Amino acid sequence: MLSVAKQSKTVRFILMLCIILAVSNYTAGVFIYRGYVKRLSETSINCWITFEQDLLRGKIEIKPADGMKVFPVDYQIYFYDDRGNTLQLIADSLSGKLHADFETQMKEKLFSKQWQVVGYSNVKIRWLWLSMSLSLPIEVQVE
Amino acid sequence: MRKIALFFILMTFIYHAVVFELILGKFSPLPSYLLWIIVALISWALGVSMESFSKILFIIIGSFIAAGIISYFLMSFYIRESVVSLVQMITLKMISVSVLTIFIISSVCAFLGYMFRSR
Numbered sequence: 001m002l003s004v005a006k007q008s009k010t011v012r013f014i015l016m017l018c019i020i021l022a023v024s025n026y027t028a029g030v031f032i033y034r035g036y037v038k039r040l041s042e043t044s045i046n047c048w049i050t051f052e053q054d055l056l057r058g059k060i061e062i063k064p065a066d067g068m069k070v071f072p073v074d075y076q077i078y079f080y081d082d083r084g085n086t087l088q089l090i091a092d093s094l095s096g097k098l099h100a101d102f103e104t105q106m107k108e109k110l111f112s113k114q115w116q117v118v119g120y121s122n123v124k125i126r127w128l129w130l131s132m133s134l135s136l137p138i139e140v141q142v143e
Numbered sequence: 144m145r146k147i148a149l150f151f152i153l154m155t156f157i158y159h160a161v162v163f164e165l166i167l168g169k170f171s172p173l174p175s176y177l178l179w180i181i182v183a184l185i186s187w188a189l190g191v192s193m194e195s196f197s198k199i200l201f202i203i204i205g206s207f208i209a210a211g212i213i214s215y216f217l218m219s220f221y222i223r224e225s226v227v228s229l230v231q232m233i234t235l236k237m238i239s240v241s242v243l244t245i246f247i248i249s250s251v252c253a254f255l256g257y258m259f260r261s262r
Binding site: 007014021022029032 | 157160163164167168169170171172178181185188221261
């Protein structure tokens with residue numbers, strides 16, 4: 001058994017070590033999480049779509065926030081009517097490219113009905129020791 | 144009295160840090176199990192340095208409740224962007240089980256520290 005003075009010294013040392021580890025871990029975690037969220041919201045994926053008679057032309061551009069590595073996997077653009085039925089789907093793989101162009105035939109349903117458009121892109125993200133796969137929304141602009 | 148207040152704040156912080164580690168453990172540099180060991184060690188130190196076990200029980204239970212309330216508000220501030228409620232529901236069940244385990248580990252360690260201190 002340790003003497004009282006020696007034991008209180010050991011206890012104080014262990015306590016201080018634990019407090020320092022816990023505080024540094026906690027503050028690092030908070031700052032890294034907030035930085036990650038900030039960089040993720042700065043990352044933008046834009047898509048511009050133009051109509052030429054019965055052709056759909058589109059351009060996709062991914063702008064990653066600085067310091068964060070973004071590896072795009074694929075993109076999907078859905079045209080759907082007001083009841084939620086998909087009218088047309090445009091999808092392709094990106095495999096790391098930050099720019100992509102597409103050109104497809106427009107389906108006849110798109111002429112006759114009201115429709116809306118949304119897009120998603122699956123990306124792999126690397127920042128510091130974090131690496132995640134996420135599905136990010138595409139901002140689609142129709143011209 | 145000063146010692147009780149200091150340990151109360153410390154235990155509140157450490158319980159909150161554990162809850163943070165359970166939810167956002169991916170983002171912090173140290174692994175989660177190290178924080179569990181730290182909780183056990185700090186509880187042991189608490190048990191060693193208090194004179195009566197009633198004070199230890201008061202500190203542990205009071206700071207556990209305080210940390211729960213603080214974590215509820217702080218965590219909803221940290222993860223205000225995430226709206227995927229389903230994923231949160233699944234993880235919250237795991238978290239409640241883990242928090243209960245941590246509380247029991249902490250109480251047992253404090254009791255052991257109290258029992259086997261040298262007078």
